[in-house]
Amino acid sequence: MAEQNLNIYQKLAKIRKQVEVIQRNKKGYGYTYVSEDEILAKISGFMDKYNLSLIPSVIHSSAVVAPYHTKKTKSTNKGEIYEENVNEVLVSADMVFTWVNNENPDERVDVPWILVGHQSDGSQSFGSGLSYAMRYFLLKFFNIATPDDDPDKWRSKQKAAGAAEDKMIAEEIIASFDTMVKEFLASNQDKTEEVKKFVAKYVKGGNYFAITESVLASKLLADFKETFKIKE
Incomplete structure (x- = not known):
């Protein structure tokens, strides 16, 4: 049907x-x-x-x-x-x-x-x-x-292309997040440790530049704004 x-x-x-x-x-x-x-x-x-x-x-x-x-x-x-x-x-x-x-x-x-x-x-x-x-x-x-050759190889190439695009989007989001964090800490130095602990929940070691998935990067940015009451 x-x-x-x-x-x-x-x-x-x-x-x-x-x-x-x-x-x-x-x-x-x-x-x-x-x-x-x-x-x-x-x-x-x-x-x-x-x-x-x-x-x-x-x-x-x-x-x-x-x-x-x-x-x-x-x-x-x-x-x-x-x-x-x-x-x-x-x-x-x-x-x-x-x-x-x-x-x-x-x-x-x-x-x-x-x-x-x-x-x-x-x-x-x-x-x-x-x-x-x-x-x-x-x-x-x-x-x-x-x-x-094998269609699975083509699908692997297609998947790799999609992953590369997603990584590029994630990098753009993380760049915005990095700017936001620096601006926030410039006027809230006492929050440094709190921010580090927050980021560590999303990425091991707290290195948010290691994030390559756009969904995770978007969630990190949105949660940071909500947690630290960031207004744009």
Whole structure:
């Protein structure tokens, strides 16, 4: 059963959180990539869970079908290099991907997109263009990381980045706390030992510069103001 009382943006955010990383699972054309079926297998289940539909639309008036000529450098079995003419069909068109909240179909999110494909004939070009468009739309819309190695390594990097940001916020709070303590003690020197004991309750040894968690730093600052009746 879909979660209730969520708007379409909240539902999409729920999906994004649960599909944030997919390991590349296919090899071809000299590189590794995430296949369309791998992406859909991971996302379609959550679309069902949160009662969402995705409607891809091609804007017919924008479609372009044209010859596509390139040259490919090849080599014979004797090591002789030559240029081979490649004649294909290029198909391109503007698209719109529309997310629909099935519980409230008037609630929609339209995302402009584009398809481009070139193969030996027009139908193949159109098909490959649609497949690429769908695959990259889902990857980029949900900001999905596609690491070559273990997804857990990516999550570790993500966690480390979050910890670094939290530490930076904590340092800013502690800098404000340090200024407040110095200003307070400048006019209340008899409170020095009391302040030391207060700080020691939050950090071992009383060195508040060692605090790296923003929540703890915020609590220290708030409690200091309350305990010592600091007015700003």
